[in-house]
Amino acid sequence: MADTSIADTSQAATMAAGPRPAPGAAPPRLPWRRMMALKGASFTAPFFIGFALFTLAPVLLALRESLYSKQSSGLGFGEKTVEFTGFDNFARGLEDAHFWAAMLRVALFAAVAIPTIMLLSLMMALLLDALSHRLAARFRVPLLIPYMIPGIVAILIWIYIYSPVVGPLTPFLALFGVDADFYSGEMIWISLGNLVAWSSVGFNMLIVYSALQAVPREIFDSARVDGASEWRIAWSIKVPLVRRSLVLITVLSIIGTLQIFSDPMLFRTMTPETVTRDFTPIMAIYDWAFQQGEFNYAAALSIILALVVGAASAVFYKLTNKAPV
Amino acid sequence: MNSKRVRVATCAAVVLSVVLTGCGGGDGGTTGKAEGPVTIEYWNWLEAKNVDPVVAKFNATHKDIKLKFVKQADNPGTQQNLRNAVAAQKHVPCLVQNFGEAPSLASEGLAQDVTEELTPYLKKGLFAESALPSARAVDKYYAVPGGATPPFMMINRKVYDKYGVETPKTWDDVIAAGKEFKKHGIYIMNLAGEDPSTLIELVQQAGGSWYKIDGDKWKIDFLSPESLKAADVIQQLVDNDLVAHQTYTDRPALINYFDSGKMVSLPTSTWQLQNYEREYKKSLGNWEPVDRPQFKDATEFVTPMHSPTSGLIVPKGCDHVKEAVEAAVWLNTSKDSTDASYQKDTKQYTWPGAIPDPSPWVDSAVPEKLFGPRKSEARGVILKSVKAGRDNWVAGPNYTGMFAELQDQWAKVTAKKTTMKAALEHMEKWTVADLKRKNINVDG
Numbered sequence: 089m090a091d092t093s094i095a096d097t098s099q100a101a102t103m104a105a106g107p108r109p110a111p112g113a114a115p116p117r118l119p120w121r122r123m124m125a126l127k128g129a130s131f132t133a134p135f136f137i138g139f140a141l142f143t144l145a146p147v148l149l150a151l152r153e154s155l156y157s158k159q160s161s162g163l164g165f166g167e168k169t170v171e172f173t174g175f176d177n178f179a180r181g182l183e184d185a186h187f188w189a190a191m192l193r194v195a196l197f198a199a200v201a202i203p204t205i206m207l208l209s210l211m212m213a214l215l216l217d218a219l220s221h222r223l224a225a226r227f228r229v230p231l232l233i234p235y236m237i238p239g240i241v242a243i244l245i246w247i248y249i250y251s252p253v254v255g256p257l258t259p260f261l262a263l264f265g266v267d268a269d270f271y272s273g274e275m276i277w278i279s280l281g282n283l284v285a286w287s288s289v290g291f292n293m294l295i296v297y298s299a300l301q302a303v304p305r306e307i308f309d310s311a312r313v314d315g316a317s318e319w320r321i322a323w324s325i326k327v328p329l330v331r332r333s334l335v336l337i338t339v340l341s342i343i344g345t346l347q348i349f350s351d352p353m354l355f356r357t358m359t360p361e362t363v364t365r366d367f368t369p370i371m372a373i374y375d376w377a378f379q380q381g382e383f384n385y386a387a388a389l390s391i392i393l394a395l396v397v398g399a400a401s402a403v404f405y406k407l408t409n410k411a412p413v
Numbered sequence: 414m415n416s417k418r419v420r421v422a423t424c425a426a427v428v429l430s431v432v433l434t435g436c437g438g439g440d441g442g443t444t445g446k447a448e449g450p451v452t453i454e455y456w457n458w459l460e461a462k463n464v465d466p467v468v469a470k471f472n473a474t475h476k477d478i479k480l481k482f483v484k485q486a487d488n489p490g491t492q493q494n495l496r497n498a499v500a501a502q503k504h505v506p507c508l509v510q511n512f513g514e515a516p517s518l519a520s521e522g523l524a525q526d527v528t529e530e531l532t533p534y535l536k537k538g539l540f541a542e543s544a545l546p547s548a549r550a551v552d553k554y555y556a557v558p559g560g561a562t563p564p565f566m567m568i569n570r571k572v573y574d575k576y577g578v579e580t581p582k583t584w585d586d587v588i589a590a591g592k593e594f595k596k597h598g599i600y601i602m603n604l605a606g607e608d609p610s611t612l613i614e615l616v617q618q619a620g621g622s623w624y625k626i627d628g629d630k631w632k633i634d635f636l637s638p639e640s641l642k643a644a645d646v647i648q649q650l651v652d653n654d655l656v657a658h659q660t661y662t663d664r665p666a667l668i669n670y671f672d673s674g675k676m677v678s679l680p681t682s683t684w685q686l687q688n689y690e691r692e693y694k695k696s697l698g699n700w701e702p703v704d705r706p707q708f709k710d711a712t713e714f715v716t717p718m719h720s721p722t723s724g725l726i727v728p729k730g731c732d733h734v735k736e737a738v739e740a741a742v743w744l745n746t747s748k749d750s751t752d753a754s755y756q757k758d759t760k761q762y763t764w765p766g767a768i769p770d771p772s773p774w775v776d777s778a779v780p781e782k783l784f785g786p787r788k789s790e791a792r793g794v795i796l797k798s799v800k801a802g803r804d805n806w807v808a809g810p811n812y813t814g815m816f817a818e819l820q821d822q823w824a825k826v827t828a829k830k831t832t833m834k835a836a837l838e839h840m841e842k843w844t845v846a847d848l849k850r851k852n853i854n855v856d857g
Contacts, residue, residue, distance in 0.1 A: 162629060164810030164853035165550060205537045253659070253666035273828065357662040361606030361824035365817055378493045380814045381521045383500065 153176065154388035177207070177388035186366045187389060191396065192345075197344045198345040201281045206286065206338055209292035213330075214322050216293070216298040226292070235290040243354045246283045252359070271359035280351055288344075292337045299333035300326055314397050336406045339401050349374070369393045436455035438661065450479045451736045454506035456495070458485040463754060463763065471743060477737045480508075488722070490513045497729060499523050505730035507737040511559065513816070514721045514808030516550030517714030521813065526600030530738035531557060539746045541769045543718045543802040550808065551626060557741035560766025562682035563798035564614070564705050564716050567689075569677040570787065571699035572599065573798045576743035579808035580701075582613070583709040584646045585680065591655030599677045600652065600657040608661060609816075609823035612833070617644030617717035617806050619708060621845070624809035627724065629810055635841040636834075642708060644833035651827060658827050670690040683778040683795060699783030702794040703810040720771040721812075723766060772796060800850050811847050 118126070157173040160166070175310075181187060212231065216224045234242065250270035252258045261268045270279040303326065311321050327334075349370040356363040364371035365379070373393065377386035430478050457464055461484050468482045482508065485491040494513050499522065500504045511518070518524040531554050534540070544560030568580060578596055581587040591601030594599040604611055616623070621639025625632045634640070650656045655677050661666050670676060672693045679700075681689075690697070705716050725741040727734050745767040751774060754763035761778060765771045809815065822836035831839075848855040 158522075160810065161852055162854060163551065163626065163631065164848070164851065165516065165553070165555075168520075168522055203574075212422065251666060253663070253664065253670060273830075297440065346743045358660055359606070360660065361658065361828040363820045364824060375817065378496060379489070379817055381496055381523070382814075 091147050099163055131303050147391075150390050152178075152388040153384050154391055156382075158382075178392065180385065181221060181392050183387045184389070185371050187369060187392075188371045190366050190372050191393075192223065193348055196347060197277055197281065197348075198342060200277075201284060202341045203347060204281070204339060205285050205289055205341065206334065208289050209337070210296055210327070210330075210334065212289065212293040213296035214326060216297050217326070224297075228297075231293060232290040235285050235288065237287075239287065239350055240354070242287050243351055246279075247358055250279055255393050265277065271355070271362060273362050275340075276355070276359065276362050280355065284345070284350055286342070292341075295337050296330050299330040303329050331408070335405065338408070339405055342401050342404060343397055344367075346400065347393070382394065415795050446488065450475075450477050451733050452479045452481050452735060453508055453737050453740050454481050455508040456483050456485050456491055456506045457510040458487050459665045460569050460717070461758065461822055465521075466755075467750050467753045471740065474490045474749060475740075478515045478740055480740055483509075496524060498707065499729050502527055502730050506729050507727060507731035507733055508741055509720050509726050509728055511556050513727060515548050515554075515556035515724055515810040516808045517810055518650050518726060519550070519555040519813035520810030522729055525577045525729055525731065525734060526553050526555060527557065527607050527727050527734060527738050528552075528554045530740070532698045532737050534746075535740075538769070540767050542804075543804050544720075544723075544767045546804040546806065547720050547808075548724045554725030557738055557745055558767050559720065559745050560768070561720035561723060561802065561804075562684045562764045562766055563718070563795050564682050565681060565794045565798045565800065566703050566705050567679050567681050567700045567784075568703055569674060569696060569699050570701040571696070572674050572677045574622065580703050580708050582677070582704070583711075584706050585709050587706050587819060588646070588649050588653070588655065590678075591650065592653060594677060595653070595655055597852070598675070601655050602680070603659050603667075603671070604647070604650065605661045605675050606824045607657050607820060609819050612643055612647055612823065613806075614680075614717040614719075615646055616640050617803070618705075618715055618720050620715075620803075620805055622805055622807045623815075623840075624807045624812075626807065627856060628857055631698045631848060633809075633841055633844050633848070635837040635844070637839060641714040641834065644837055647826065651833075658733040667744055670793045672696050673675055674699075682777075683764045686778060686780050688781060690783045691759070693783070697782045700783055700785075701787045702784060702791040704794060704797065714797070714801045716798045716801045717804075717806075719804045720766065721808065729854065765772040771799060775852075809844070809848070810853055813853065814847060815840070817843050 117123075154177050155172060155174060156170050158168040159171050159178060160168050179254050216227055216231075219227070237245075249255050249257055252269055256351050257270065258268060269275060283396070307325060308321055311325055316324070347370050352367050353371060353374075356365070356367070365375045369389070372395070373386050373389045376382045376389065423644075424620055434558075455464075455468065460750070464482050464484075468480045471480050472529065476559075485494065491509065492691070493717060495506070495509055495512075506773070515524055519526065520663045520683075535545075538559050541560055544558040545554075547561070548554050548556035548558040573580065576599075578590045578593050579586070581590050587601060608780075614629065616639055619639035619642050621637050621643070623633065623635050623637075623640065626635065657670065659670050659676075661667060668689075671679065671689075672695050674696060689700075704714070707714060725744065731737055737801050746765070751762050751765045760776050760780075765774055775792050775795050779788060781788070819836075819840055821832065822839055825831040826833050826836050846853055
């Protein structure tokens, strides 16, 4: 046994080190372990190639663009020159009151909308978890339907529903004496928030529900034996155990909300006096790039926004992502 | 080399060549130097049924130049696509329907100077005088002029008669009529929150211009007497709640509203009439064409005939400027082009706004039912407007950005979040600062 073991160890060591090349022989093959590691890593290649092409390269291009500016001269009709202006575009972006007003507007919206949506998602997941498997299955799909509807289609549906002229809500509420204008300055964030919640609650609920399903049922049984109420079980056992999932969907929501674009952009077609062209940071960036042709400045604003979103997500993650007790 | 490595190397070479081909050069086909007729790619967002017959007529009557129409989704989509094409200098079309003020597009590096190629046609007198300023800055042309459609007003005669309100002749009359209609829950006009063109047309009608060239620098004047006179009309309409604010983007809701009789005066032009004829259900026959209201101190009858989007631009990157201009001149001024634009369903031609005498096409611009028994009045109203057309408007090099900023200010005015005068003061500061930031000479 001992001899065999020694022989195996020796063989393994030889394989790991690779055969010593004889003079004039073919080049050495890659060590077996390294070869396996490379093969394993090759499975990630499609992701990394996509990441490099569609994420890293655009960021680098945007960084380069943001360091230049187009300059005119005279009456402004001649050829423009592209000049290296260093961080001037970033300095301008940091002083751009419209851009930061948009950022503040969206941050306030996020501060209200995200906790509300998380709370709704959590409550729905807890309710679903409390049901029998058969009953839960009946509710799962209908609750997910809004998430299945393509975003633009969902926005168009709600634009129609909100329309004070052709939509059904305004005349319906008028029956009760309520004069609701969903596109007014006072109502626009509620209208947008409702749309965002409608679209995202189903998905968030599903993530939390999956996490709840993974929790061993014996824990709940023990708690019940100890006399804990269902409410106490939910608050003191279930919620802490799905905290990681809650953190994940909250971070995704922070990223998505700070970059909100298509919803207000389409709402703008209905209510341009309320939803201005720089209503949200991304709308401001889009306007500078594609309506006004200032790609360099738009690139700088994009980098600033990415840093803000990254910082906000990192701070939230740092504060909340603790292992469950 | 072992066969496995050869295979890997071959695959890598193929992938690389495909990728590099995709990322590499290439040309839109409009700038090539190949033998045979020159193909001019033409971008426009009009419906294909309007453009295709005109392009077919051009191609049938020209041997050395061929037009290739590429339908664009809309005005903003055209802007975005052209900006991308010019920035990349690939697939640049040679003719594009103008989507902003041509001098501003030239300043952005999108439109070429076509003065040299256009001059022979100008000397022939093919264009109406009022069509030229929109395409010109200082003494250079940055678009082939397309001219404007004649502005006038149509009023809902049935509602006017019902409440005994006189046809407004001046803007003061409009405000007075608005106050009368307000008593009955009716709005005199509509001011869409996204479109400040009513203000701009009033400033033009008053003889003002926000941009002027003073030697080698720009002079910006949003607070001129003409501008403030126009602003005062708007302010009174808004302050007294005399106007509706229906958006143009929700077309069904807009038409439904116009058709309802709750809004009774509509500044309009020839190109819109057939649409109203087709879309109105209740108010067909109730409308009457009337002259555009004037300022009460006006010394002569004037209509604003500046049209920022009617010309055709030749983008930077197109090598066939001469051929592109020739095609554009044919499209905008030839009888063949106008005749080919006839639409059987609407019985209408594209309005030939660029030519000195569009009178042969006036009758076809007037629909059958819209004006009911007052249809015959339309010809006189339209031709009077054409004759009174003026264009003193000057577009500066940052007009595109200025207009976007003005849209936001206008939205605030219509929502009563600011006043028209405060908005103009803001615009003056914004425009001067923007020009300075772009290193353009400006007074102030």
